[in-house]
Amino acid sequence: MLAARTLLLLSLASPGSAEAFANVDVGGRVDSVDLPTLDGGVEPLLSAKARANVFIFFRPNQEHSTETLRAMAACEREFGGKPIHWIAIVSSIWDPQEVRKVVSETGIRMPVVVDQADRLYGRLGLRLHPVVGVTDGSFHLLAYEPFMKVNYCDRIRARIQFALQEITADEVRKVEAPEKATMPGEIEGAPLKRRQHLAEMLLKSRQYEKAAAEATAMLAKDPRHAAALVLLGDARAGQGDCADALKSYDAALAIDPAQPGAEAGRRACGGGK
Amino acid sequence: MTRLRMPHILVLLALARPGVAVPAPAPKDAKVKAPVAPVHQGPLPAGAKAAWTHAPFAAGDCSICHERNDPKNPGQLVKQGNELCFMCHDEFQAILARKHPHSPAKAYCLSCHNAHDSRQTKLLHAEATELCLGCHASVKKTAERSAVKHKALTQGKKCLACHNPHASSVEKLLTQLPFDLCVSCHSADGMKDASGKTLTNFGKWLADNKEWHAPVTAKDCSACHLPHGSAHFRLLVADYPPEFYAAYDEKNYELCFTCHNPEVARNAETTTLTGFRDGPRNLHFVHVNKAERGRTCRACHEVHASKQVHQIRDGVPYGSNGWMLKVGYTKTPNGGSCARTCHDTKSYDRKPEIPAAASTAKK
Numbered sequence: 001m002l003a004a005r006t007l008l009l010l011s012l013a014s015p016g017s018a019e020a021f022a023n024v025d026v027g028g029r030v031d032s033v034d035l036p037t038l039d040g041g042v043e044p045l046l047s048a049k050a051r052a053n054v055f056i057f058f059r060p061n062q063e064h065s066t067e068t069l070r071a072m073a074a075c076e077r078e079f080g081g082k083p084i085h086w087i088a089i090v091s092s093i094w095d096p097q098e099v100r101k102v103v104s105e106t107g108i109r110m111p112v113v114v115d116q117a118d119r120l121y122g123r124l125g126l127r128l129h130p131v132v133g134v135t136d137g138s139f140h141l142l143a144y145e146p147f148m149k150v151n152y153c154d155r156i157r158a159r160i161q162f163a164l165q166e167i168t169a170d171e172v173r174k175v176e177a178p179e180k181a182t183m184p185g186e187i188e189g190a191p192l193k194r195r196q197h198l199a200e201m202l203l204k205s206r207q208y209e210k211a212a213a214e215a216t217a218m219l220a221k222d223p224r225h226a227a228a229l230v231l232l233g234d235a236r237a238g239q240g241d242c243a244d245a246l247k248s249y250d251a252a253l254a255i256d257p258a259q260p261g262a263e264a265g266r267r268a269c270g271g272g273k
Numbered sequence: 274m275t276r277l278r279m280p281h282i283l284v285l286l287a288l289a290r291p292g293v294a295v296p297a298p299a300p301k302d303a304k305v306k307a308p309v310a311p312v313h314q315g316p317l318p319a320g321a322k323a324a325w326t327h328a329p330f331a332a333g334d335c336s337i338c339h340e341r342n343d344p345k346n347p348g349q350l351v352k353q354g355n356e357l358c359f360m361c362h363d364e365f366q367a368i369l370a371r372k373h374p375h376s377p378a379k380a381y382c383l384s385c386h387n388a389h390d391s392r393q394t395k396l397l398h399a400e401a402t403e404l405c406l407g408c409h410a411s412v413k414k415t416a417e418r419s420a421v422k423h424k425a426l427t428q429g430k431k432c433l434a435c436h437n438p439h440a441s442s443v444e445k446l447l448t449q450l451p452f453d454l455c456v457s458c459h460s461a462d463g464m465k466d467a468s469g470k471t472l473t474n475f476g477k478w479l480a481d482n483k484e485w486h487a488p489v490t491a492k493d494c495s496a497c498h499l500p501h502g503s504a505h506f507r508l509l510v511a512d513y514p515p516e517f518y519a520a521y522d523e524k525n526y527e528l529c530f531t532c533h534n535p536e537v538a539r540n541a542e543t544t545t546l547t548g549f550r551d552g553p554r555n556l557h558f559v560h561v562n563k564a565e566r567g568r569t570c571r572a573c574h575e576v577h578a579s580k581q582v583h584q585i586r587d588g589v590p591y592g593s594n595g596w597m598l599k600v601g602y603t604k605t606p607n608g609g610s611c612a613r614t615c616h617d618t619k620s621y622d623r624k625p626e627i628p629a630a631a632s633t634a635k636k
Contacts, residue, residue: 019487019490019491022548059534063531064531064532091536093536117545118536118545118546119545121545121546122543122544122545122546123545125548126534127533127534127537127547128532128533128534129532129534146487146488146491146532147496147532148488148491148493148496149451149493149495149496150443150444150445150447150450150451150493150495151444151450154372154444177450178441178443178449179442180453181371181437181439181440181441181443181446181447181449182437182448183433183437183439184362184364184365184368184439187364187368193363193364194361194362194364197360197361197362197363198329198337198361201337201360201361202337205334205336205337205342207334210332
């Protein structure tokens with residue numbers, strides 16, 4: 001099971017060597033260490049009790065770190081009560097006052113630990129800030145996420161949800177490669193659907209000739225549009241031309257025997273079953 | 274009964290009678306300004322030439338949207354707000370359900386469109402870009418005043434080349450992730466920027482060079498580039514040294530240090546900050562941190578993609594004639610070497626190695 005999930009994760013990793021810590025690949029195991037907290041306590045990097053471990057390397061006085069911590073503060077609230085171990089890591093070179101300031105500004109609640117002489121940074125092989133790492137409960141690295149300007153939060157949220165087994169690898173892939181946001185005119189069938197709705201409303205207001213014109217325009221684009229044939233039938237029936245209406249209903253049923261409205265139209269025009 | 278607030282009453286009144294202006298919804302984003310003037314919703318004055326006419330209005334079918342088919346007295350609308358539009362344009366229900374909707378579109382189609390006719394295509398109140406920049410004043414300012422401009426903002430589909438004004442699954446209403454958008458244009462030979470400089474064919478470059486910089490792999494060109502305009506060459510977000518040599522000043526490397534750790538160039542010795550070290554001797558410091566003729570990042574790194582790991586270049590243009598100076602890098606298990614070009618062949622070894630961070634070693 002674990003091997004299968006690791007393989008899935010490796011398949012999620014994008015091409016190129018940059019998508020991992022220099023010393024730990026996605027799928028590799030991260031060793032936990034105890035780290036001193038900013039307030040004098042001790043906190044482990046990872047927790048075996050958690051189903052997901054999220055650790056964030058940041059530095060003060062850096063816009064990207066501040067943005068990331070803000071996003072993580074929102075994530076912390078959103079995932080509140082779930083078995084996630086959160087931790088933020090800052091180098092010992094920074095003045096604790098500066099660190100406290102950014103922590104307070106961004107609203108993170110997770111423990112902030114101090115990486116003495118950048119030992120953990122060096123062991124993992126980090127080269128930049130911020131980086132969010134996500135592991136599962138057995139400390140296998142599921143995600144290495146350096147800062148992104150666009151869709152960063154969506155990506156990290158998806159990785160955490162994957163660690164919690166709330167979403168599948170396919171769903172993670174969809175977040176990583178979102179569908180193109182097509183314009184209405186690019187959506188297949190949308191212009192015809194629009195005409196169909198207009199024709200339906202024209203029928204409602206008994207403007208049969210105009211409804212027939214809309215249905216005819218639809219059929220010019222798609223001669224096998226069964227719904228357009230029914231609309232044309234309804235328009236002709238409304239005009240009292242049941243002979244023509246029956247031809248349209250029959251044509252619709254020949255294309256789709258279950259086409260809504262076609263049988264009812266036939267019956268109304270005395271066509272029977 | 275729910276009490277109607279004043280803006281709602283104004284909207285309803287305006288919708289009820291053609292020719293009345295509707296106040297646009299207030300934007301949620303503090304950086305975005307609401308239009309100064311209310312939006313005119315009635316038909317164009319008699320005799321004015323429309324470029325686009327809404328089909329029911331053109332056909333005189335007022336009753337599709339209004340109570341009566343009388344153009345002089347059409348009466349109330351049959352549905353309120355976007356629900357009216359969705360009666361025909363029902364694809365917008367799915368569009369506006371995307372993760373990142375444009376709040377004016379979600380609030381009110383008539384924020385941007387006139388329901389009757391318009392001098393603009395798609396029944397827009399104004400030319401599309403003018404309409405966007407009417408609210409997005411900071412983008413307008415950047416586009417107009419930046420020293421380095423992006424031609425995409427003034428040519429072709431302009432804003433709509435990259436943004437979907439209704440909704441998107443990508444933040445900032447981008448129709449795709451930044452990389453997919455950028456490369457869709459920047460994959461042509463001979464393309465020139467606004468100042469006439471020939472630009473790289475990135476489709477080809479990235480296909481030929483498989484070691485991609487992390488933001489490229491993450492499809493995030495906007496990590497380093499400002500697509501609306503910039504004070505820095507190549508639309509960069511911050512300073513980046515354009516030459517091979519530069520006196521070391523952290524400000525010169527502001528772009529790289531937006532992500533990379535500036536400590537890498539501050540410390541002569543380290544066993545943690547970089548893998549480019551000989552024992553504890555920090556070779557980034559050795560190359561870069563010089564009062565004169567420091568080697569800039571570009572001397573060794575190709576920022577988008579390279580054939581070598583760590584975006585190390587095969588060669589770098591050197592001097593005014595563009596001679597390609599070979600870098601000659603070879604990676605070894607615990608370090609590497611650079612063959613003679615810049616200097617005699619030199620190798621480095623990270624020993625003593627840092628204790629392993631993982632039980633599964635990096636491949």
